[in-house]
Amino acid sequence: MQQQERLEEFKKSVQNKFNVYNSLFLNLPYRNIENVGMLIPLLMDQSQKGLQSGLNPKEIIEDFFERFANLDTEEERIDFMFRIIQYVERQVVLYDSVEDAAFPKIHKHSSSLSLKDYFQLVEKNNAWDSIADKLDNFSARIVLTAHPTQFYTPAVLDIITNLRTLILEDKIDEIDVALQQLGLTSLVNAKKPTPLDEAKNIIYTLRNVYYDAIGDMYAYIKRSAGSRGFENHDIVKLGFWPGGDRDGNPFVTADITKDVMDELRITLMKCYYNDLKRLQHKLTFREVQDPLNKLRANLYKAMFDPTKDVGYEDIIGPLQQIRAALIDKYHDLYLKDLDLFIDKVKIFKTHFATIDIRQDHSMHTKVMNAVLVKNGFIKEDLNELSESKLIDILLNEKLSLVPDDYKEDIVNDTIKNVSQLVTIQAKNGEEGCNRYIISNSEDVFSILFVYALFRWCGWADKKITFDIVPLFETMKGMDNAEATMQQLFNLKAYRTHLANRGDKQTIMLGFSDGTKDGGYLKANWSILKTKEELSAVCDANEIAAVFFDGRGGPPARGGGKTHRFYAAQTNKVANNEIQLTIQGQTITSTYGTKEQFIYNSEQLLTAGLSNTILGKEITISEDSRALIEELSELSFEKYDALKHHENFMPYLENMSTLKYYTKANIGSRPGKRGNKAKLELSDLRAISFVGSWSQLKQNVPGYFGIGTALKYLADDGRFDEAKTLYNEVPFFQALMMNSMMSLSKCYFELTSYMRENEEYGDFWQILHDEYELSKKMLLELSGMEILMEKETISRESIKIRENIVLPLLVIQQYALQKIGEGNAHKALYEKIVTRSLYGNINASRNSA
Template sequence: MSQTERLKEFKKSVNNKFNVYNSLFLNLPYQNTENVGILIPLLVHQCQEGLKNGKNPQDILEEFFENFASLDTEKARIDFMFRIIQYVERQVVLFDSVEDAAFPKMHEHSLSLSIKDYFQLVDKNKSWDKVADKLSNFSARIVLTAHPTQFYTPAVLDIIDELRSLILEDRIDDIDIALQQLGLTSLINLKKPTPLDEAKNIIYTLRNVYYDAVGSLYSYIKENIKDDKFENHKIMQLGFWPGGDRDGNPYVTAKITKEVADELRVNLMKCYYNDLKVLQKKLTFKELDAHIKELRESLYIAMFDTRKHVGYENIIKPLEAIRELLVDKYHSLYLKDLDNLIDKVKIFKTHFAILDIRQDHSQHTKTVEAILKKNKIIDKSLDELTTAKLRDVLLKEELSVSVKDYDDPIVKDTIRNISQLRGIQRKNGVESCDRYIISNSEDMFSVLFVYGLFRWCGWDDDKITFDIVPLFETMKGMETSEATMEALFKIPQYRAHLERRGNKHTIMLGFSDGTKDGGYVKANWSIFKTKENLSKICKKNDVKAIFFDGRGGPPARGGGKTHRFYAAQTKDIANHEIQLTIQGQTITSTYGTKEQFMHNSEQLLTAGLSNNIFGKENVISKESRKLLEELSELSFEKYDALKHHDKFMPYLEDMSTLKYYTKANIGSRPGKRGNKKKLELSDLRAISFVGSWSQLKQNVPGYFGIGTAIQTMKEEGKLRDLKKLYKEVPLFRALMLNSMMSLSKCYFELTSYMKDNEEYGEFWNILHEEYLLSKKMLLMISGSKILMENEAVSRESIKIRENIVLPLLVIQQNALQKIGQKSEFIELYEKIVTRSLYGNINASRNSA
């Protein structure tokens, strides 16, 4: 289908419907807000015209209040602005609902490859043996993280779900009532969520969307594959970080990890119980009664009592006994329904999603040091030991540790958590929690410290049922990653551990901190090369490399179009599984409904499989690599100079929303690492860093340096080479298209008043010039006339969303200005900044 038809469908199913329901919504009479809804379209127009004409946000609002809202006192104006924010964030919810409801219709006009299309292609290429073999072993895992880049409460998610259904049926009166409900339901957390709250929020999606979606996807693959014996229940897996990810979050404790593991299991039992209840109404046959009743009773107990748990065998065996009777005695009646439940049980077992444990290397260093001091192996510091001696202590020394011997909370919790992981495996199954990820890995000790800690916390060497996963996220970590893995493979004890784990090694490569550290192109190119090098080293050592990608949502966090990213991998990158993190707006926008989940999971699978099956392997020539290398270094130089500009951190602290992220009750994790008084870039969380640039509508981490790099190469006479690179190398094209997406969400007019600022005017100009240059250069090498030229629907969606949040952004900038001017209402203006974060972040859902 052409882009034109998709755009036509979008205008009909999304744009027009939103306009109808939005006008309905804006006329709803809420308490003290009689005129607010009616004034919003007028305010949008004033903001658009004012910013286009170079006006200051403060002046735009001043004129609006004087000419249209008749509000004379500052206090009355502040109250009005709060009500605007409440309306705008609900408009975003409404647009989300309309867009989600239109997804099946839009999908009919999609050009992307479904599993069915893919199998037809396989038929044509006569490559069934190859694909059946690959499908039997291939796996994609999406790992849900707690990172708060979109935050709707379960109550609001229920309303969105209800609105989706009503919009599909055009039930205008019921939509009216649901919009009234939305208007009166709070969209914000009254207090900071705990890690358990975050986990429950995401388990809500597991239970209400993914449980059925994964089951349906598996059935769909089974029906379409020409292989009766097909059975790969790991083809689509779910991973889970909330409650296990303690990196930089002191609130994730051993107790929380245990509670989240219980929560996952209990919610899965509820899903099984409900399915069995529905099935029981169909399987009304005498000899099945006892089996069904017994299984129902054990599931019922396991649903409410976390001390009681049903083992996998105790669920699957009764179901298989029922199946046998159904086939032998009852004409296989409702066999398909029963098989669907059996498949779900084989997929989710007793864990639902695989809970990962993650911690920063520095915390393990602290714990190991404390243990060795206590055992008199060192006096003060690990530096007292040679590399060889420290390695021997970790691999051979028999120490037993006890929580009560230590005072430091991190040390106590690390020991307590590693000691309790066997209990979680006992209740939820061994594969329920079998990976320990180490952030900021830079040498072999990042892995060996964890190996040693397992040994000292009561795990026998031959019974460590955990994969120890280094996360190479900084430039240094990536540079030393080959040496790190090579050193590990040479250690006999570690090799023996790998053999017990199936001679596979999962390696995580992080995007968020890489992008923050090295700039967009260098971070992504470094990750790509690191993958190729690590694939070689693993292959040489007969180890299967599994890459786990820490992809954020927007390109600035290493995200962007996922299918495009995986389809651009070369044949030199190990491709046994696809594993990636999804979070925030990516959970709701890309995998938020059953239809979206199935479609995007199919895209993941076809991208991963296509590289192997059809011989269209991407190869990047030496010349192309040289160009990419040069571009990467030039863009890094420009980004690095910006990073070290003396106004870089002060600008973020004084002119952006950076310090308000921690006040927003968005997530449980502190906004920065450590307690230093002076804020440093390395302490900053990627979410608040990238989010602050996004709120400014400057999106610096997603493109900065690219314009200068391309212009420099153009001056060296390499423009034709770059155009060729864009046309022929999928990786380069994917990176440039992602940057164009970041650029298309920039709106420097919003902050153009800053160019006259005495302290920051020059710095703002540096940002603005690079934005203009990057846009110009990217259009030049891609041959496009406008940004996102071939993505008309995404472009249109972004445009509508940006229009919805424009008043909110102008109000936010006005509040930041008032705070800078030390207004007497400073506290209220600070609240306005904090409150305005929500709608803008939620509106950015189509970044990935």
């Protein structure tokens, strides 16, 4: 019943409204493109019919030009295709705006557990006493990354915000004007953004959405707790990667990190100043004027001058003074308004969001090699030292590192950055930057190299006020993780460091490279097993394990439905906090408005809280574990064979949009690690890897191998075991449902012409066969008639979005075909491919 109500609301508030505004948009008269809008629906129809009847993109586009467009020269046709791309991009923006505006209405009919539902359950079960401690200590950390999977500029985000408001009020004339503005506003960066640009784009959302959303959410929890009291200002925390994430990005320097920290602090001061200004209109009483005026003057200076430090005590002190005066002398008037502001200050302090430093272990190895050569411990290479001798140097030698003492820039900048972290903490507070994450951690040195860098860059024998966080993402890293952590815990110096950090060890797992390395099922199963093993080893050493999940966005990047993921964790996994990365289109689609942010944050909190508080304990039996293990190995064998196929990398390089990601002004980070002449999978960034499969509408990393694994069980007469697994193990069901989402976004008809390609036809067929098999086996496993049968809204949204971008994708494939022929206008066709990336990626929101 609820699903039917949601579907009806979706059709009324999203589908119908989009159709109305889209018709308005397609008839707007822009210079030189009067007929383009009217021809888009026709091109969409021709694309659908043509692909279904077996025509290839080249045949579809050329037939369209001859029959409908009256464009004779190739130059005119190319110009027309650019116009189509511009229109389709803006249709995606319009659809985003309509869907976002409808979000509160649709989710009124949701069966998901909100905080309100949760507190009602607590009340009903008379469980306040049992949850009080958990509520006071639990935390969800949402870490925003700069990974370029969505590209709206602040100007476009402003238009979307305006459109959402106008759509809610059905102001058709003003919507008309806003759509004209959208048509004339560039959606594409004129040049590659710098890491500071990327940071500012996300800080825009912090200021305009999260500042108030977290404050309101905290106030609601506080009210719900009532007289029991609630003082957990860390219940929802913001993390931040832009400006701190160096992994594979040579443009993130020590200076960039400092500039981003300043930007975060200054923006927060602007938020505080605006709140204080509004409060001052209400707090007109004599006794509070002095502290109010002084605080306002201090905040005003801090808003514009990064050198003007206003510490946490400088803000909270005057506010507490004002609060005491309201209680003592002014009958608590406007106390609730003041308390809301005070709570925001206690939540965000002077940092707004905690910036994480991240770097790949290979870079730290370079740094350590250079340092130990310069200081005479080795001649050329770290391998000259035994493991025990190297550990002894890292833990006990007293060195003092100075930036600019070395030949390599990466060595100097790493030392400069670690050295400046003391100053950054002094300005933004310790919470402003207190974690250092090491990508591709595979052994104890991943952590100890960073520990030594802190010792030698200003901390010496002082307490290191940073959590050192290994990121185990490869299969090898996860296999070694338990032994690595036990070896660390056995080291007295590191154990003392952990004691100084509250006996907590944060460990990051997965991220995008896990799926790229091990395939979808094996990567995710390995992550769960590794979490269980690490929970046990931490528990045995009396350490609280905190897991930080690199969730990515779509299932192919290790993502998928976030609340489903956390609700399916077993009781063997430590549940002290929920921490996850949010990026690109997931930031705007899942956490982009106040309503969305609150709803999805509540999902995180209720998933984490209900698992341990209301008796909802999830276990996986030994038989079920053995079956998941078997399936993961079978699926990995199939995926691994594909990875090692001689055409795997050439297919991506020559038949997909892979090489065009580096040409697009999408993100500041290069498309691959290092600068080897020959492209290798290990060097390939997951963004461009997964994105290229997505542009082909093949989504290989999200399902490849699952069909083969399930078919093996069916052929062995054991398919009922798989069905029982699906019905009884939430973790396995969550993975299969995420894979169905990946499959639902596939459209092999777009590239079916490739089966005739002499070089790559057989490889395309391998992909298509596994797609068909996976779809067939997953439908049989789930008992569903169609993919995502029980996720009606997501399914309908995907369908509409895929239809919007179909003309763009056909044009993209047409351009790739023309490039393959060696066309005289090759440079223009390459530009078409590059420009066509944006709309398709922006449309692929339904991922978290």
